[in-house]
Amino acid sequence: MISFRIGILATCLSATACLDGGPRGVDPGEIEPLNPPLGEGSLWPGLSTHGDKVVLSWQESDDGDAWTVKTAMLDDAGWGPALTVASSTEERGFFVNWADFASVEILEPDLLVAHWLVRGPDGGYDYGIRVAQSTDGGLTWTEPLRPHTDETRTEHGFVSKFLLNDGGTGLVWLDARNSVDIDGQKGTPGAMALRYRSLDPDGVPGLESVLDERVCDCCQTDAAISASGPVVVYRDRSEGEVRDIYITRMVDGQWTEGTPVHRDGWVIPACPVNGPAVAARGDELVVAWFTGVGNERKAQVAFSSDGGVHFGEAIRVDDGTSLGRVDVLWLENGSALVMWVERRPRVAEILVRQVWPDGRIGEDLLVTTTSAARDSGFPQMIRDGMGRVVFAWTQVGNGGRVRVARTSEDLQ
16 A cells, blocks of 8 residues: 555645645655746646656647747756757647647657647648657757658647667557548548557658557557567547557567457447556556446556456546546556546546555545646656656646646655
8 A cells, every 4th residue: 555654745735735835734745846947838748757867848838829849857956957849830830739749758868759749731630740859868859750651631649659679769649641532632531540650769760550440539549668568558449439448569570459458348439538558567567548438437447467468357446537537657566556537526636546456456645636627638647766756737727837746755
C-alpha cells in the first residue's frame, strides 16, 4: 500500500492553496510543488524522463492565435529555461486540440524528439504531423519532418514516440487518408488507420506501414518498450462498432496483428476521445483504459507477464463516475500506480490508486481537483530518477496554466 505519508501528500495536493503557498494543514515537507518557467496561457502538458532529467512540454498562446510548443528540463539543479520548439505562423498555423496535443520526449540522454500538428489548407480537421529532433538539450531543432507520405487533406495525429534498439525513433499515429476517394476529394468517410514509421539514429525515415486498418477515430495511442520489444496500445474499431483496447507488438522487426487487451464489448458509434496508457517493466506490462460498456463509465487496468501476449482480467479502479483520461506507471514493489479523472457533483478530481497484478487495490488518493471541461485536458505522471512521482495537469481559467507537483519521497 502507499504509505500514510504519501496519503497525506495526496490530500494536500487536492487543495489549490497547497500549491500556491497558502495554508497547508500538513507538514510542508510532505509535498513539493514545482514551478516550471511558464505562465498563463500554458496548456496540455507532456512528461518524459531519462536518468535524472524530467522533460516537461506544453503549448502556449499569448493572444489565442499565435501558438508555440515549449519545453523545459528539470534536474537536481532545478528547472532550466523554457525553450521554444516550434511557433505557428500565418502560413503554418497549428492545429490546437485539447486531446491531440504536441509533446516532447527524451529518448536518450542527448536525444529529444518533438511532434506538433499543423493545419492544412482546408482548415478544420485537415491537419498533419511534424517531427523534429534535438541533440543539444532543446536549444536547436532539426528541420521538421512529415512522417506520413500521403497528400490527402485529412486528419493525422495522436502520435506516440519511442526508442528503437538501434537508437532510432519509432512513430505511430492515427491516419485518415482512407476518407478520401481516388481523386483525392472528400468521399464517403473510410476508416481511420494506425500507421508506423521509423527514423534511424540520424533522423532518416524508413518505410511507412499500416499496423491496423480500422481503429477508433480520435483516441490517443501509447507505447512502451518491453524486454521483448516495443508495444503499442490503441482503441480498435470493429465493423460492428465495438471499440475496445488493442495491443500490437514488434516481434523480430515485424508488428503483430492487433489483439484485445480485454474484451469489454463496448459498442459505441462514435469516438469517446479516451485513449489507453501502457507501462513496461521487463516483460511485465500494465495497461489502463476507459470504457463505457453497459452504460457504466469505468477506468480499468490489466496486467501481462509475457510482454503483452496474454493479459489477466480487467481490474476496475474508479469510484463509479469515471471520466477516464488515464495514465499508469510501475512502482518498485511490483504494483502499478494508475491515474484517472473522476466526476464529482461540483468538480472533477484527479485520483491515483495502487493496483497489484493479483487484483488487490489500494485506497484512492487525491492529486488535485480539476474541471471536467475539455480544456483541462489529460493529466500526466511519471517517475523521476529518484523514484518520486511527478504530476502535471492543466488548471483551467484565465487562459489556462500548467501545474506540476512531485512527491517528496520515492514511492515504493
